Amino acid sequence: MSERALPTRRLGGLEVSALGYGAMVLSPGVYGEIDDERAERALNAAIDAGATLIDTSDGYGADGHNERLVGRALKGRREQVAVATKFGFRLPEGVAPHPFPVGYAFGELGVNGDPQHVRGYAEASLRELGTDRIDLYYPHFPDPQVPLADTVGAVAELIEAGLVRHLGLSNVTAEQLRAAHAVHPVAAVQIEWSMWRPAEPELLAAARELGVGLVPWSPLGAGFLTGTVGRVAEGDFRQNAPRFDEANLKANNDRFAPVRGIAAELDITPAQLALAWLLHQDPNVVPIPGSRTPAHIEENLAAVRVDLDATVLARLNGILKETNVEGGTLL
Numbered sequence: 001m002s003e004r005a006l007p008t009r010r011l012g013g014l015e016v017s018a019l020g021y022g023a024m025v026l027s028p029g030v031y032g033e034i035d036d037e038r039a040e041r042a043l044n045a046a047i048d049a050g051a052t053l054i055d056t057s058d059g060y061g062a063d064g065h066n067e068r069l070v071g072r073a074l075k076g077r078r079e080q081v082a083v084a085t086k087f088g089f090r091l092p093e094g095v096a097p098h099p100f101p102v103g104y105a106f107g108e109l110g111v112n113g114d115p116q117h118v119r120g121y122a123e124a125s126l127r128e129l130g131t132d133r134i135d136l137y138y139p140h141f142p143d144p145q146v147p148l149a150d151t152v153g154a155v156a157e158l159i160e161a162g163l164v165r166h167l168g169l170s171n172v173t174a175e176q177l178r179a180a181h182a183v184h185p186v187a188a189v190q191i192e193w194s195m196w197r198p199a200e201p202e203l204l205a206a207a208r209e210l211g212v213g214l215v216p217w218s219p220l221g222a223g224f225l226t227g228t229v230g231r232v233a234e235g236d237f238r239q240n241a242p243r244f245d246e247a248n249l250k251a252n253n254d255r256f257a258p259v260r261g262i263a264a265e266l267d268i269t270p271a272q273l274a275l276a277w278l279l280h281q282d283p284n285v286v287p288i289p290g291s292r293t294p295a296h297i298e299e300n301l302a303a304v305r306v307d308l309d310a311t312v313l314a315r316l317n318g319i320l321k322e323t324n325v326e327g328g329t330l331l
């Protein structure tokens, strides 16, 4: 058991704390200054504060760096958490990447979801994570050149073999979710979803209908919704995202002032309001905020206990509906 148990939610057949922890921020080149010692402190802080879902990917950091960090932090505490990782970015020598255009923030990604490589990806991730099983395993992006059903079929074989416990999907449409779920039950779908990035209603409806959990990524709007981002520094990936351009960021910060005003009224932080708002969208939503800072991690996880009544939710939704965000989306 973790030191401080949080309320739990279900992602399909997997039960985890209602808020998880996203580890992407812990590899260099994403959100600014970080080193491995600070990363380890952050991961331990998340687990100490009761997070039982840690989200990583074979594509975060160079050459499996992020999974290695998670593996190191989990030594001796593996049983306390479910580990979610994703595949398709870290290709073995000689495997051709297929271009996946995702827009400005990440540019064009190379993925390969060919089923013949999936076992190799999983074995590499298991080695980096220092574990014998992945609790939740996602193709990071559907490969445009491989039917998703084929990629998912390969994960189903890993589940059969005991290397993986649950299947997840990331960055998919409602149609792709339905097709994959027909091959093997999907436990969770991970999508960008936050107060400044609405989710596709068709996808939400399909997930509810099929009993699939929803894992919002960048639930704090890549930091924006915390109300603390005035500018982004050199080397921060948000420099490539028009939402974070100096002029757009200022306009967006001004437009979200009424949202921050509601947080102040409720005596909670804007970050807590952003996470509580997501938690109130559906009982099977499990956001995965990321942070390098133990105090932020504790603040974020405390949002599981924030109760937003119907009046507050209606006011917030009214404001969000009227608030145009400048600068497109992250992906």
Ligand SMILES: NC(=O)c1ccc[n+]([C@@H]2O[C@H](COP(=O)([O-])OP(=O)(O)OC[C@H]3O[C@@H](n4cnc5c(N)ncnc54)[C@H](OP(=O)(O)O)[C@@H]3O)[C@@H](O)[C@H]2O)c1
Residues within 6 Å of the ligand: 021, 022, 023, 024, 025, 031, 055, 056, 140, 170, 171, 190, 191, 216, 217, 218, 219, 220, 221, 222, 223, 224, 226, 228, 271, 288, 289, 290, 291, 292, 293, 295, 296, 297, 299, 300
């Ligand atoms: N499936 C996908 O394609 C995909 C894509 C992107 C992300 N993800 C997943 O989603 C996870 C979370 O997303 P994310 O890290 O991009 O964005 P996020 O959680 O929305 O925001 C992270 C940023 O917010 C800041 N922050 C966090 N809590 C704060 C607080 N209480 N007060 C002030 N600032 C705070 C962090 O800075 P500090 O470090 O200073 O706290 C960091 O810069 C990732 O770790 C990854 O696992 C998945």
